[in-house]
Amino acid sequence: MAFDDIVRIEQLQKGPLEEGEWLANKRVFIRVDFNVPLDKKTGAITDDSRIRAALPTIRYAVEAGAKVILASHLGRPKGHDENLSLEPVGLRLAELTGWEVHLPEDCIGDAPKKVIHDLRVASAGLRGGPQICLLENLRFHQGEEKNDETFARALAELCDVYVDDAFGAMHRAHASVDALPRLVKDRGMGLLVASELAALARLVGAPARPYVAVLGGAKVSDKIAVIEALLARCTSICIGGAMANTFLAAQGLNMQRSLVEGDKLALARTLLQKADTAGVKLLLPVDVVVGTGIDVVEGQVVAVTAVPAETMALDIGPKTIAAYSAVLRGAKTVFWNGPMGLFESPAFATGTFELARAMSGIAGFTVVGGGDSAAAVNQAGGDIAAGFDHLSTGGGASLEFIEGKRMPGIEALRRGARP
Ligand code: ADP
Ligand code: MG
Numbered sequence: 001m002a003f004d005d006i007v008r009i010e011q012l013q014k015g016p017l018e019e020g021e022w023l024a025n026k027r028v029f030i031r032v033d034f035n036v037p038l039d040k041k042t043g044a045i046t047d048d049s050r051i052r053a054a055l056p057t058i059r060y061a062v063e064a065g066a067k068v069i070l071a072s073h074l075g076r077p078k079g080h081d082e083n084l085s086l087e088p089v090g091l092r093l094a095e096l097t098g099w100e101v102h103l104p105e106d107c108i109g110d111a112p113k114k115v116i117h118d119l120r121v122a123s124a125g126l127r128g129g130p131q132i133c134l135l136e137n138l139r140f141h142q143g144e145e146k147n148d149e150t151f152a153r154a155l156a157e158l159c160d161v162y163v164d165d166a167f168g169a170m171h172r173a174h175a176s177v178d179a180l181p182r183l184v185k186d187r188g189m190g191l192l193v194a195s196e197l198a199a200l201a202r203l204v205g206a207p208a209r210p211y212v213a214v215l216g217g218a219k220v221s222d223k224i225a226v227i228e229a230l231l232a233r234c235t236s237i238c239i240g241g242a243m244a245n246t247f248l249a250a251q252g253l254n255m256q257r258s259l260v261e262g263d264k265l266a267l268a269r270t271l272l273q274k275a276d277t278a279g280v281k282l283l284l285p286v287d288v289v290v291g292t293g294i295d296v297v298e299g300q301v302v303a304v305t306a307v308p309a310e311t312m313a314l315d316i317g318p319k320t321i322a323a324y325s326a327v328l329r330g331a332k333t334v335f336w337n338g339p340m341g342l343f344e345s346p347a348f349a350t351g352t353f354e355l356a357r358a359m360s361g362i363a364g365f366t367v368v369g370g371g372d373s374a375a376a377v378n379q380a381g382g383d384i385a386a387g388f389d390h391l392s393t394g395g396g397a398s399l400e401f402i403e404g405k406r407m408p409g410i411e412a413l414r415r416g417a418r419p
Contacts, residue, residue, distance in 0.1 A: 001204060001404075003197050005415040007188035009060055009163050024065035027116055029159035030057060030190060031176050033166035033393065034072035034089045043083060047375070048092055050168070053393050055096065057165045057190035058132070062099065067119045068132040069158055071107060071176055072166065073139040080140045090134045100131040107135035108154035116158060144175045152179035165190025168394035170409030171401075178408040182419040189413055192393065197410075199367055199390035200401045208332035208365065209235050214324065214355060216241025217338025217372065220264045224271075226337065229403045231274055236281040238324040240316045240340035240351060244285050247272065248304050251284075258312040283324065287317025289341065289348055299347045315341030316351035325358040332364040336373060337399065343376050356380040360387025369398030
């Protein structure tokens with residue numbers, strides 16, 4: 001996939017001006033992914049990495065003297081919902097940057113227009129620091145998810161320039177991602193999106209071999225398309241997590257009370273067959289850690305052929321960890337999606353954390369995609385996260401990218417994109 005007809009924020013300039021200077025005093029709409037996890041009881045932000053990830057682009061535009069307008073969705077509101085206001089995000093952003101963040105009550109209409117008109121932009125000798133505008137949750141309007149033209153026009157009225165830096169939303173044909181950029185002539189991608197595309201493109205172009213994929217997580221059904229795509233490119237695929245149970249059951253093993261997708265057994269056999277035909281080594285666990293329920297404090301290691309009655313497999317076992325780590329040691333390219341077990345519980349986190357450690361230590365190019373997987377890498381401790389070449393901020397988006405799907409948010413930025 002080529003992206004040379006997509007302008008980067010640094011190239012959004014006209015004429016013989018200094019880099020970024022053309023953005024001065026322009027109203028620059030930046031679509032960010034501020035869909036942060038919130039504490040269910042208190043509503044507090046439990047992880048602000050998505051806000052931090054967007055800062056370089058926001059800072060770039062602010063320092064170029066732009067009137068910066070940030071827009072995001074948060075959660076799945078049905079209409080206006082105070083509990084899903086972007087207010088806590090605005091407060092965190094102000095804390096992180098020291099700027100004044102203004103949050104008009106609606107994302108379209110006169111309220112944001114007035115705020116944007118009055119914004120004080122960064123300039124030499126500025127007293128009081130710059131001000132930026134954060135629009136209220138885009139999904140308070142149904143038009144966002146419907147990719148509605150009228151809603152997109154109302155957003156377009158707010159800005160002169162459009163920048164997409166919300167990689168995690170680029171696979172969605174929503175108004176702020178798809179219809180809106182097509183209406184704005186001066187548009188491009190932010191620094192985060194540019195780095196995501198550069199990293200993920202290395203997995204779909206001509207990845208250095210051996211190319212090892214590690215797949216886990218809750219369901220086979222979520223990942224069929226990505227498995228199929230990886231079969232065409234990988235040297236080996238290591239399977240763990242609940243997904244492995246379905247493959248093991250498909251081979252006739254009794255997984256007892258483990259999570260197994262009973263209606264996907266035939267599909268699992270087909271995938272094993274396809275791997276064989278393609279000459280791809282598809283590795284399955286040889287041992288697992290079982291427990292009688294997800295709240296047990298200590299698991300028991302057993303062979304996959306001897307899962308005790310009344311138990312479920314909740315992590316990969318030590319022999320499997322050793323086997324997968326050995327495969328990873330020789331890899332030149334690694335893509336990981338989906339935890340190896342129920343890592344939220346310390347009794348079943350070892351497989352996930354040990355593979356994270358193994359991957360972070362290799363010299364090859366290592367990428368993690370997927371919300372829970374990236375969270376697991378961050379929780380694995382030490383310098384493990386720093387040992388990865390790329391932690392994608394987009395779960396679904398990174399998978400669709402690897403599947404080779406056209407993503408609406410990317411297509412809309414291309415030079416020839418039409419409304
Ligand atoms: P990602 O968000 O990285 O794409 P998924 O959402 O597919 O990953 O899967 C993550 C979930 O899968 C985690 O909540 C984890 O607890 C669960 N999981 C992994 N292995 C098992 C297992 N053996 N049994 C039950 N749940 C599992
Ligand atoms: Mg997930």
